[in-house]
Amino acid sequence: MKIFISSDMEGTAGIVDWEQCRPTGSQYGYYRELLEQEVNAAIEGAAAAGATEFLVNDSHAAMSNLRPDRLARRARYLSGRHKPLYMMQGLDPSFDAVFFVSYHGSMSGAASALSHTYNPRAIAEVRLNGIAAGEAGINALVALGHRVPVVLITGDDVTAGQFEPFCPAAEAVVVKTSVSRFAADSLHPEQARELIRDGANTAVRNLGDAAPPAIALPATLTVRFRNADLAEMATWIAGVIRADDLTVHITDDDPVRLYRAFVTVVLLTRGIAE
Numbered sequence: 720m721k722i723f724i725s726s727d728m729e730g731t732a733g734i735v736d737w738e739q740c741r742p743t744g745s746q747y748g749y750y751r752e753l754l755e756q757e758v759n760a761a762i763e764g765a766a767a768a769g770a771t772e773f774l775v776n777d778s779h780a781a782m783s784n785l786r787p788d789r790l791a792r793r794a795r796y797l798s799g800r801h802k803p804l805y806m807m808q809g810l811d812p813s814f815d816a817v818f819f820v821s822y823h824g825s826m827s828g829a830a831s832a833l834s835h836t837y838n839p840r841a842i843a844e845v846r847l848n849g850i851a852a853g854e855a856g857i858n859a860l861v862a863l864g865h866r867v868p869v870v871l872i873t874g875d876d877v878t879a880g881q882f883e884p885f886c887p888a889a890e891a892v893v894v895k896t897s898v899s900r901f902a903a904d905s906l907h908p909e910q911a912r913e914l915i916r917d918g919a920n921t922a923v924r925n926l927g928d929a930a931p932p933a934i935a936l937p938a939t940l941t942v943r944f945r946n947a948d949l950a951e952m953a954t955w956i957a958g959v960i961r962a963d964d965l966t967v968h969i970t971d972d973d974p975v976r977l978y979r980a981f982v983t984v985v986l987l988t989r990g991i992a993e
């Protein structure tokens with residue numbers, strides 16, 4: 720049984736500041752270890768329920784935050800930048816389930832520690848089929864494309880709530896309650912890991928009932944930018960339609976192609992985002 724894990728970093732218990740999750744930050748070494756242990760808790764919980772193979776796709780910043788030899792159960796490690804499928808690189812139909820570990824809230828939603836949607840300097844809001852979506856909801860498009868269920872998400876309370884419309888049956892493990900974008904009330908890391916281990920275990924045990932993400936096709940991503948120049952630039956990409964000064968939309972019956980178009984929008988607009 721194969722599990723695909725997309726690991727971010729902002730959703731780890733205890734993390735509330737960019738300096739804690741940037742390699743240049745003085746506290747990064749400590750907080751990356753907390754992230755590693757949450758990823759391992761997910762792996763161990765799944766392994767105890769029968770999972771045998773793990774691929775961890777490092778999805779945070781330069782995407783090389785984990786130390787390969789620290790990963791449990793001899794998990795494979797997909798790391799590094801410029802991945803065509805970005806936070807979902809490596810997923811294919813041979814996997815049985817997807818985990819999102821240490822995810823965070825969307826730019827547009829309620830206060831969530833270190834919230835953003837791919838690029839905080841460019842993107843103000845993303846809607847998927849009209850529903851406000853964070854990275855987890857957007858990334859679920861790729862899982863849908865491969866018909867693999869997303870069965871676990873870990874992070875703060877807001878992140879869990881935002882993901883619910885897209886994968887209502889997924890186990891949501893809340894390891895902290897956000898107070899603001901830069902403050903949260905976190906569980907002790909040991910308790911967070913226990914809950915993640917249990918959540919992963921339950922998710923894998925219940926795999927027989929799991930379904931691919933509940934996203935109707937063709938699907939539409941509506942992206943609102945922080946200024947009109949960014950919206951204009953996005954329309955240089957084929958299939959991206961201007962809706963108003965700040966907003967574009969993309970519609971596709973192929974969810975993986977839709978996700979790729981969105982990633983292209985993210986990468987292109989990064990060039991002029993302040």
Ligand SMILES: [Zn+2]
Pocket residue numbers: 727728729778779780
């Ligand atoms: Zn991140």
